[in-house]
Amino acid sequence: MKSQGPNKTPNSDNSTGLGLDQLPEKLDAQTALLARQLAPILLCDKNEPFKPVAVGITHLRPGQPSPSFGHINPATQAPTGTDSILEYEIWWDGDIQHLYELEHVWIYLDENNAAIHVTASAHGKMLDMSQSIWQDRQVRLFCEPGKHAHSPTSAQVIERREALDKACSDLEGVGDILVQPFFAQQLAFLCPYDHYLAFDHLRNLRFKPTYSFEKSFDLSPSSLHELA
Structure with a gap:
C-alpha cells in the first residue's frame, strides 16, 4: 500500500480554513514511528x-484544525488529558456509489504519547469509537460494506443492513466521479464520458455483502514506511 506524507498544500480557495502559517508540521522520525x-x-x-x-498522517496540536476534514475540528471530541492528535487520512479509490473516498481516524494522545481515545x-x-477492540496498540475498526464508514462494532454495521444491501446492489444509487469544491479545479478536465465510465465501472462492482468481516487491512507496517 502506498503512503503519502503529512504535508498538505492549502487549496486555492482555502476551503479548509488553513493558511500557510497553520499547516501541520512535517512528522519527525519519532512521531512517524508512533504513527505506525x-x-x-x-x-x-x-x-x-x-x-x-x-494513507496520510497529520500530527495535530490542541485546537489545530484538520487540513482535510475542515467542517469538524477533532479537538471538539478530545477528552481531558489530550496533548495531541494523530489524524489518519485514508484514501479509497471509490465507494460503491461514487469514485474516490477519503475517510479519517483520529487517535488522541496524552503527554506520554499513550492512546486515550479514538474517533473516526x-x-x-x-x-x-471508544467501544472498539484494541489489538496490542492498534484499534480495530469495522467498515461498512461498499461505503467504508467506520463503526466500533460489527453489530452497529449490521443495524444498517437494509440500507447497505440496497447501496451495494441497487443501480438507483450508483453515481460517478465525486467532484468536491476543493478538487474542482484539478478535475475540471472531466467530461460526461468520464463520468459514464465511472458509472459503468461501479455498476460492474455491485455485490452482496456477507457481513462476515474476514478481510482486514493493517495500515501500519508496509503502508507507512515512507513517512519517516
Whole structure:
C-alpha cells in the first residue's frame, strides 16, 4: 500500500480554513514511528471490492484544525488529558456509489504519547469509537460494506443492513466521479464520458455483502514506511 506524507498544500480557495502559517508540521522520525505503531486495522466485508490505497498522517496540536476534514475540528471530541492528535487520512479509490473516498481516524494522545481515545469518520460525521477492540496498540475498526464508514462494532454495521444491501446492489444509487469544491479545479478536465465510465465501472462492482468481516487491512507496517 502506498503512503503519502503529512504535508498538505492549502487549496486555492482555502476551503479548509488553513493558511500557510497553520499547516501541520512535517512528522519527525519519532512521531512517524508512533504513527505506525498506533495505525488502525480496518475490518471489511469478505466480498468488499475496494481497498485503501494511500494513507496520510497529520500530527495535530490542541485546537489545530484538520487540513482535510475542515467542517469538524477533532479537538471538539478530545477528552481531558489530550496533548495531541494523530489524524489518519485514508484514501479509497471509490465507494460503491461514487469514485474516490477519503475517510479519517483520529487517535488522541496524552503527554506520554499513550492512546486515550479514538474517533473516526462516518458519512461526513465524526463518531466516538471508544467501544472498539484494541489489538496490542492498534484499534480495530469495522467498515461498512461498499461505503467504508467506520463503526466500533460489527453489530452497529449490521443495524444498517437494509440500507447497505440496497447501496451495494441497487443501480438507483450508483453515481460517478465525486467532484468536491476543493478538487474542482484539478478535475475540471472531466467530461460526461468520464463520468459514464465511472458509472459503468461501479455498476460492474455491485455485490452482496456477507457481513462476515474476514478481510482486514493493517495500515501500519508496509503502508507507512515512507513517512519517516
